Amino acid sequence: MDKNKTTTVWTQKEQFESDNPSGHKLTMYATANEENKDTVGYGPKALMLSSLAGCSALDVISLLEKMRAKPKDLKIEVTGELTDEHPRYYKNVKVDYHFYGNDLQLDKIEKAVNLSVTKYCGVMEMFRQFATVTTEIHHHTS
Numbered sequence: 001m002d003k004n005k006t007t008t009v010w011t012q013k014e015q016f017e018s019d020n021p022s023g024h025k026l027t028m029y030a031t032a033n034e035e036n037k038d039t040v041g042y043g044p045k046a047l048m049l050s051s052l053a054g055c056s057a058l059d060v061i062s063l064l065e066k067m068r069a070k071p072k073d074l075k076i077e078v079t080g081e082l083t084d085e086h087p088r089y090y091k092n093v094k095v096d097y098h099f100y101g102n103d104l105q106l107d108k109i110e111k112a113v114n115l116s117v118t119k120y121c122g123v124m125e126m127f128r129q130f131a132t133v134t135t136e137i138h139h140h141t142s
Contacts (some may be wrong), residue, residue, distance in 0.1 A: 015041070048090070048127075049078040055123035056095065060109075061117035069108035072101035072142055080131075090131045095124075098138045106139060113137055 008018040014030035027041030042050070053076040064070050075098040080090040095117075098110055117124055117135055127133050 034079070045082070045088075049080050049093070052080045052095065052121075052123045052127055056097075056113075056121045059120045060097070062086070062111035062113045063115055063120075064108060065110045067105075067112065067136045069105040069112075071099045071104055071109070075097055075124070076081050090127070093127055093131045093133045095133065095135045096138060096139060097135065100139055100140045100142045104141075107142060109139070 004021050006018055006020055008016050008028070011017050011027070016028045018028055019025045028044055028047065028048075031043030033044070034044050039106050057074060057076050061070070061074060077096040077098070079094045079096075081092040082088045083091050088110065097109075097113055117133075124133065
């Protein structure tokens with residue numbers, strides 16, 4: 001069974017430094033605190049949305065490379081709607097895939113996104129355990 005381990009250390013006030021299994025570090029902070037507005041780092045809930053985008057992006061680009069259909073660029077926007085009551089968590093999440101290029105192979109793009117969403121992206125599956133997740137694909141010529 002694979003395991004991941006991170007260590008998070010309190011650095012000051014409402015800021016923490018967390019590592020990941022590769023040893024890289026990032027700063028997390030309480031987003032509600034005005035003192036943290038200039039901090040270079042992430043709020044924990046926003047980081048979850050970034051993890052979802054990153055997980056799916058890695059799948060999609062890898063699949064498209066294998067299909068020889070790599071776009072010029074890919075941007076993923078993830079929007080999460082939090083519950084009103086505490087503990088606040090994402091109840092609705094929308095993932096917008098934006099593909100850029102002049103010769104986009106739309107059928108292969110759709111296949112790669114569908115495989116990521118339904119089969120490969122573990123973060124997407126984790127989100128589905130507590131949120132309604134919707135996706136949309138957008139094509140842009142450049």
